[in-house]
Amino acid sequence: MMVDCIVTAVEKVRSYTPKGCANTLTRDFTPDHYITGIKSLCDLHKPLIVYCNKPIQEMLIEHLEDKVDRLPIFVNKESPDINPYFNEIYEYSKKIVDRNPKGVYGWNPMLTTGKLFYILDAIQRGYEHVVWMDAGLSNESYLPEEHGGTWHDVNVQDWDKMYPVNKTCIFNPELGSRIFNLFQKHSNFMMGIPYIGNEPGDFIRECWSKPIEYWSASPGLMGMTKQKALSIKEMYISAILYYIHRYDRIFTEIELFTFLNVHFDFGKLTISKFDPTTEEGTIYDLLKNKINHDEIRFNNSDI
Numbered sequence: 091m092m093v094d095c096i097v098t099a100v101e102k103v104r105s106y107t108p109k110g111c112a113n114t115l116t117r118d119f120t121p122d123h124y125i126t127g128i129k130s131l132c133d134l135h136k137p138l139i140v141y142c143n144k145p146i147q148e149m150l151i152e153h154l155e156d157k158v159d160r161l162p163i164f165v166n167k168e169s170p171d172i173n174p175y176f177n178e179i180y181e182y183s184k185k186i187v188d189r190n191p192k193g194v195y196g197w198n199p200m201l202t203t204g205k206l207f208y209i210l211d212a213i214q215r216g217y218e219h220v221v222w223m224d225a226g227l228s229n230e231s232y233l234p235e236e237h238g239g240t241w242h243d244v245n246v247q248d249w250d251k252m253y254p255v256n257k258t259c260i261f262n263p264e265l266g267s268r269i270f271n272l273f274q275k276h277s278n279f280m281m282g283i284p285y286i287g288n289e290p291g292d293f294i295r296e297c298w299s300k301p302i303e304y305w306s307a308s309p310g311l312m313g314m315t316k317q318k319a320l321s322i323k324e325m326y327i328s329a330i331l332y333y334i335h336r337y338d339r340i341f342t343e344i345e346l347f348t349f350l351n352v353h354f355d356f357g358k359l360t361i362s363k364f365d366p367t368t369e370e371g372t373i374y375d376l377l378k379n380k381i382n383h384d385e386i387r388f389n390n391s392d393i
Contacts, residue, residue, distance in 0.1 A: 095137040096221045097209060098208075098223055099169065101141075103116040104180060119242065124242075125244045126247050131227075132159070132161070133253040134263060135159065138162040141165050141166075141211075143166055144166050176204070195340065203342060203343050209319050218316045227373070232374075234366050234367060235248075235366075238260045238262075260374060265377060280359065281309060281310055281311040282358055286303075305389075307351060333346070357387075357388065
């Protein structure tokens with residue numbers, strides 16, 4: 091049985107449209123916008139589980155079967171099947187939107203809060219080291235195209251700018267090996283940024299009796315061992331319920347893992363900006379230069 095796997099999800103996000111307003115809870119991306127991103131994840135040459143429905147599976151196979159060495163493992167489940175609090179979070183989010191539809195800045199709350207549950211589902215399938223990676227992590231809004239940044243529009247994608255033709259493409263088997271090598275010393279790691287906004291910070295202070303670290307989760311990349319994921323499950327569920335009953339904004343996995351970091355002190359891989367360049371602090375810089383043991387930071391250290 092394989093020990094390592096990457097998990098991700100591709101689905102049409104359930105939106106909410108108040109009367110007289112535009113769609114909310116989604117950025118209106120459709121499943122075909124993630125074909126190129128799935129190709130990038132396949133190019134890491136690690137077992138990849140893609141959670142999606144059957145039509146999306148067929149679409150991905152049609153576009154990728156002649157472009158990757160190995161197709162993903164498909165599991166025909168979506169967020170309502172995986173996230174046990176999907177309906178509660180959806181109803182909560184609708185109430186927040188109704189109150190102030192122009193002030194909603196969170197997207198895909200039911201899918202994003204389900205990331206831990208996707209990891210746990212993979213663990214139930216026998217995997218020991220599971221890495222969640224967003225299907226859009228390789229997008230050209232985050233990574234320079236000349237180094238493998240991909241386009242949401244598959245019709246304008248230049249496939250020669252991806253692995254294996256493009257030798258500088260950051261999504262390649264060597265990156266896949268470096269990501270999973272982190273498990274040799276660490277039970278968990280996740281991407282984040284070196285600050286917390288005032289409003290989330292104030293909310294967390296109501297719940298913890300110790301100082302809040304200046305670090306906010308942004309888990310487009312997040313790895314956990316079986317033991318670590320199981321150990322945080324109960325408190326993660328408690329955090330979801332606490333936010334539903336006490337918070338007054340849309341929340342995603344960003345708020346939940348930032349909240350839990352105060353107690354669990356997750357291994358941190360820090361970025362400082364989302365610019366699609368090779369500059370220090372970008373996602374490219376993280377993937378190229380900082381996926382190693384020496385770059386992981388913990389609370390009360392210089393991140």
